[in-house]
Amino acid sequence: MDFINVIIQSVAVLGGLGFAIGIMLIAASRIFHVETDPLVEEVLEALPGANCGACGYAGCSTFAEAVVSEDAPIDGCPVGGFELAQQIGGILGKEVSQGEKQYPVVRCKGGVNCVNRFDYVGVQDCNAVMMLSEGEKGCSYGCMGRGTCVRACPFGAITIGEDRLPHINKNLCTSCGLCIESCPNDILVFGKESEKVHVRCRSHDKPKAVKAVCTTGCIGCKICEKNCPEDAIKVNNFLAEIDQEKCTACGICVEKCPQGTIEMKETGEKTKKSTKQSADSSETAEADAG
Amino acid sequence: MAEESILSVLMQGVFVQNLILIQFLGLCPFIGVTKDTKSSAGMSLAVIFVVTMASVATYLIYTFLLDPMGLQFLRIISFIVVIASLVQLVEFVLRKMSPAIYRSLGIYLPLITTNCAVLGSVLLNIRAGYDFAQSVTFGLAAGIGFTIVLLIMAGLRERSSFVHVHSSVKGVPHAFFFATLLSMAFVNYFEVIPLGG
Numbered sequence: 001m002d003f004i005n006v007i008i009q010s011v012a013v014l015g016g017l018g019f020a021i022g023i024m025l026i027a028a029s030r031i032f033h034v035e036t037d038p039l040v041e042e043v044l045e046a047l048p049g050a051n052c053g054a055c056g057y058a059g060c061s062t063f064a065e066a067v068v069s070e071d072a073p074i075d076g077c078p079v080g081g082f083e084l085a086q087q088i089g090g091i092l093g094k095e096v097s098q099g100e101k102q103y104p105v106v107r108c109k110g111g112v113n114c115v116n117r118f119d120y121v122g123v124q125d126c127n128a129v130m131m132l133s134e135g136e137k138g139c140s141y142g143c144m145g146r147g148t149c150v151r152a153c154p155f156g157a158i159t160i161g162e163d164r165l166p167h168i169n170k171n172l173c174t175s176c177g178l179c180i181e182s183c184p185n186d187i188l189v190f191g192k193e194s195e196k197v198h199v200r201c202r203s204h205d206k207p208k209a210v211k212a213v214c215t216t217g218c219i220g221c222k223i224c225e226k227n228c229p230e231d232a233i234k235v236n237n238f239l240a241e242i243d244q245e246k247c248t249a250c251g252i253c254v255e256k257c258p259q260g261t262i263e264m265k266e267t268g269e270k271t272k273k274s275t276k277q278s279a280d281s282s283e284t285a286e287a288d289a290g
Numbered sequence: 291m292a293e294e295s296i297l298s299v300l301m302q303g304v305f306v307q308n309l310i311l312i313q314f315l316g317l318c319p320f321i322g323v324t325k326d327t328k329s330s331a332g333m334s335l336a337v338i339f340v341v342t343m344a345s346v347a348t349y350l351i352y353t354f355l356l357d358p359m360g361l362q363f364l365r366i367i368s369f370i371v372v373i374a375s376l377v378q379l380v381e382f383v384l385r386k387m388s389p390a391i392y393r394s395l396g397i398y399l400p401l402i403t404t405n406c407a408v409l410g411s412v413l414l415n416i417r418a419g420y421d422f423a424q425s426v427t428f429g430l431a432a433g434i435g436f437t438i439v440l441l442i443m444a445g446l447r448e449r450s451s452f453v454h455v456h457s458s459v460k461g462v463p464h465a466f467f468f469a470t471l472l473s474m475a476f477v478n479y480f481e482v483i484p485l486g487g
Contacts (some may be wrong), residue, residue: 005363013361017351017368021375051397059397127457174393180306 039068039091046087048079081174102175104158104168105191108143109216109261111164111199123153130184138213141203143187150183196249196265197242204237218261224253279287299424303431307414308409310439311469311476316407320443321465323398330444331437336398338433342409343380344373345429348412349422369412377403407436418487443468 051059055076057066066072066089075085076088089095120129120136122207126148127286134140145164157172166179180188187192191198199218203210207219220238232246233253240253240262255264294302309315316337323333323483335374348369356362382401384392411432415425446468455464 010361010364013355013359014364014368014371017355020369021371025378025382028382032382034385062393062397230296272349 004118006027009122020080035133037065037068040064042091043088044066045247046080046084046091050079052079054078063239066092078176080093080173102190103170103173103193104149104177104179104188105170105198105200106143106166107189107198107200107202108141108165108187109143109263110137110139110142110214111161113163113216114142114213126187127184128267135185139203139205139210139217141185141201141205142214143185148182148184149188152178154178192244195244195247197241197251197254197265198265199261200263202240204239206238210238214263216259218257221258223258224262227252227256294424296423296427299420299427300431301446303411303428304435304438305476306437307432308439308476309411309432310436312474313410313414314403315410316436319402319405319407320440320469321462322449324440324444326464327444328443328450329398330440332395333398333402334433334437334440336395336402336407338375338430340373340380340399340402341394341408341433341436342426342429343376344369344408344412345415345425346422347376349420349425351415352416353422360374362477365416365419366409369409373408373412407432413422439472442472446472 014091019112040061041064044061047060047064053059055063055072055078057063057072063072063077067074067076072087074092076083077084079085100228115138115179116136117138118136120132122128122132123145126144129135129144129146130276135142135144137144143165145160145166147160147166149166150158150160154176155172155174157169157174158160158166159169161167175190177190180190187202201218203214203217205217207221210217210219218239220235220240222235224233224240225235226241228246230246231251232243232248233240234243235241242253242262251264254264307313309378310317310320319330319333319337323329348365351368351372351473352362354370356364377399384395384399411429412425414432415428418424419430420428443465445466450464450468
């Protein structure tokens with residue numbers, strides 16, 4: 001009988017405690033009720049609610065307050081992206097314009113076209129390869145193709161193709177820039193959606209040195225510079241650079257380049273389809289678009 | 291133990307029985323929020339606040355409710371309930387009375403509702419058999435000890451972000467090395483401050 005008493009007492013004490021605390025909290029929430037801006041609550045409802053802090057605020061509620069008081073930009077939540085920004089814009093009655101999307105551009109077309117100085121056997125990571133006398137590639141500027149950027153990408157937007165170069169799936173890319181940070185050789189840079197033509201090389205080596213190791217590297221021949229009708233290309237230190245402000249994507253330089261270093265974006269997508277994995281993903285992307 | 295002076299209890303809480311490095315409680319914020327000094331300061335403030343409040347509340351519940359009824363075994367579950375609702379209550383009150391403090395404690399206040407450091411320190415109170423004043427002092431001291439460790443750790447980690455280490459060690463693994471060394475330093479307080487002396 002004794003233990004039954006103990007059980008009854010326990011239940012009574014805990015139940016009573018819970019009940020008393022419940023009443024107290026209800027009373028407190030009534031007494032200490034704070035009038036909050038209904039807009040803040042609406043915005044908070046729309047937010048992902050993960051309290052991840054990626055916006056730079058302590059949590060979703062502080063971000064919501066900041067958005068309503070116009071301290072934070074409407075598209076400040078990187079998790080929700082543009083859709084969320086539109087939603088918040090709807091709540092606050094504001095227009096949201098989408099900034100132009102940026103994608104990483106692979107500034108190397110070497111890969112299998114670039115000779116190896118030695119056979120590397122070891123940790124399959126660009127940083128590790130880089131530690132061994134600046135990499136196995138004949139070109140010290142080249143992509144090592146060990147997929148550090150692939151692992152850095154949280155969205156699976158990068159694959160290493162059969163050409164041993166990274167390929168970016170634009171439908172998956174969120175322009176977070178993690179791959180750009182991860183690359184030990186600065187192969188990746190941001191390029192805007194509208195910027196169609198890119199020089200896929202970053203070697204400042206002399207023409208002879210480039211030709212010795214790579215069939216697609218920029219040799220600084222200046223053919224593109226001479227042929228560009230817009231005067232948008234300058235060869236600087238044996239490397240062609242495109243002034244994207246002036247470039248009209250006429251494609252003359254792409255045709256004239258003897259090394260095939262300069263590429264139009266469409267060409268880049270064709271090479272992407274040559275690899276199996278990315279071919280699948282671009283097909284699904286097309287299906288999505290259709 | 292119960293005849294200890296307030297100063298002794300204070301030293302016990304801050305150093306000898308330091309929450310993080312001796313008791314290994316509250317390791318989540320120890321690694322999680324020590325990336326920068328600002329957030330660790332916010333967390334520490336919230337912990338000092340809540341632990342002290344929780345010491346008061348749990349002492350009252352234990353001495354006047356659980357102990358006389360012989361229901362000491364209910365202390366963990368009832369303390370969890372009490373601490374959780376206390377934090378909620380404090381949040382309501384702060385939001386109304388002092389929005390500035392509410393904002394500076396920010397998200398850390400609701401987060402430590404479920405922190406083992408808070409529950410651990412009030413259970414230590416009971417185990418040591420402290421009276422009311424000693425309990426409150428120990429709670430406050432535990433919070434201060436927590437703050438000291440968190441701030442040291444945050445300072446170390448902020449400085450160490452400039453050190454070049456291999457990418458496999460970067461970040462949290464690197465922090466664990468500091469934790470080891472820091473913990474060894476704190477363990478030695480057992481030698482410096484005579485226990486029960």
